[in-house]
Amino acid sequence: GAVVSQHPSRVICKSGTSVKIECRSLDFQATTMFWYRQFPKQSLMLMATSNEGSKATYEQGVEKDKFLINHASLTLSTLTVTSAHPEDSSFYICSASGDRGFSGEKLFFGSGTQLSVL
Amino acid sequence: SQQGEEDPQALSIQEGENATMNCSYKTSINNLQWYRQNSGRGLVHLILIRSNEREKHSGRLRVTLDTSKKSSSLLITASRAADTASYFCATSIGSGDKLTFGTGTRLAVRP
Numbered sequence: 001g002a003v004v005s006q007h008p009s010r011v012i013c014k015s016g017t018s019v020k021i022e023c024r025s026l027d028f029q030a031t032t033m034f035w036y037r038q039f040p041k042q043s044l045m046l047m048a049t050s051n052e053g054s055k056a057t058y059e060q061g062v063e064k065d066k067f068l069i070n071h072a073s074l075t076l077s078t079l080t081v082t083s084a085h086p087e088d089s090s091f092y093i094c095s096a097s098g099d100r101g102f103s104g105e106k107l108f109f110g111s112g113t114q115l116s117v118l
Numbered sequence: 119s120q121q122g123e124e125d126p127q128a129l130s131i132q133e134g135e136n137a138t139m140n141c142s143y144k145t146s147i148n149n150l151q152w153y154r155q156n157s158g159r160g161l162v163h164l165i166l167i168r169s170n171e172r173e174k175h176s177g178r179l180r181v182t183l184d185t186s187k188k189s190s191s192l193l194i195t196a197s198r199a200a201d202t203a204s205y206f207c208a209t210s211i212g213s214g215d216k217l218t219f220g221t222g223t224r225l226a227v228r229p
Contacts, residue, residue, distance in 0.1 A: 006160070032215055043206060044161075044219040093160060097215040107215055109153075111160035 003027060004096045006110025013084055014118055021079045021113045023094030030096035033077035034107075035069060038091040050077050084117045091115075122207050122220030130226040137194040139223040141207030142187075148210040150183055151217070152192050155204045164192075164205075199229040 003026040013019050023033055032051050036044040048064075050056040050071035058064045066088075068080040077096075081088055093112040122143040131137055141150070149168045153161040167174045167183045167190065174181045180193040194201055207220040 034216065036219075041224070043221050046216060046218070049216060091158070095161075095217070107163075107217060109161040109163075112158075114158060 004030075004094065004108045004110045006094055006113055008113060009111060010114045010116075012116045012118065015085055016083055018080055018082045019084055019115060021081075021092055021094075021115075023077045023079070023096065023110050025075045025096045025098075025108070028096075028098045028108075029074040030077070030098065031074065032097040033071055034095045034097075035067075035077075035079050036093045036095070038093060038112075040091075044093060047079075081115065084115070086117045089115055089117045122209060122218065124205075124207060124220040124223050126223060127221070128224045128226070130228065131197055133197060133199055133227055133229050135197055135227075137197050137201070137225055137227070139192045139205050139207075139225070140189060141191070141220050142189045143207075143209050143218075143220075144188065145211055147185075148212070150181075150190050151208045151210070152179075152181060152190075153206045153208060153219075155206065155222075157204075161206070194225075197225075197227045199227050201225060202227045 005024045007022045035047045037047050038044045046059050047062045048056045048058045050069045052071050052074050056069035071077040091112050091114050094110040095107045122141045124141050151166045152164040155161050165176045165181050167181050178195045183190045204222045204224050206222045208217040
């Protein structure tokens with residue numbers, strides 16, 4: 001099946017630094033990628049939707065200047081957490097939509113990135 | 119919000135027993151999917167049921183969908199210790215591929 005690679009799997013950083021998370025579709029073209037955030041023992045909350053070559057669409061309450069999303073190619077989307085603070089510590093997961101299939105049926109998830117901000 | 123509510127929040131059963139999880143949602147959907155997540159890991163897609171389907175099977179999994187009640191259930195039969203994980207329902211609505219996840223059920227299967 002299709003594979004989505006997410007890197008890094010775990011990152012620890014100091015407060016105030018920026019962290020970049022990559023999400024790559026390895027064997028298909030991902031026209032749309034989604035970024036989710038998950039706090040411990042909670043559900044996944046959609047942060048933003050990115051379409052290749054255009055600006056990301058952010059969900060209500062998500063700061064676009066803090067969570068920068070770039071989807072420069074059909075196989076790569078990046079999420080940059082700028083000036084990270086301890087409250088940004090969370091599990092971030094991407095998913096990628098393939099180029100065929102019905103709505104919502106061709107989504108593939110990365111393995112997630114655990115961000116810890118000290 | 120559209121986020122689905124799942125119950126129970128946590129379920130502990132003995133190996134060999136069946137586990138049933140329920141999901142309710144608020145608006146019309148294209149399809150409903152169930153995912154599994156081991157602690158601190160990514161999501162594994164289990165099964166998808168379309169809005170015009172009522173029941174679907176995959177191995178030890180059985181999913182039902184009742185669109186009139188806006189609810190779905192996931193049944194895992196003959197559970198194993200390896201089934202211990204969190205299970206989430208997710209709904210697809212409207213156009214596009216955005217999924218909205220439920221609150222999740224944490225399943226513990228005791229050996």
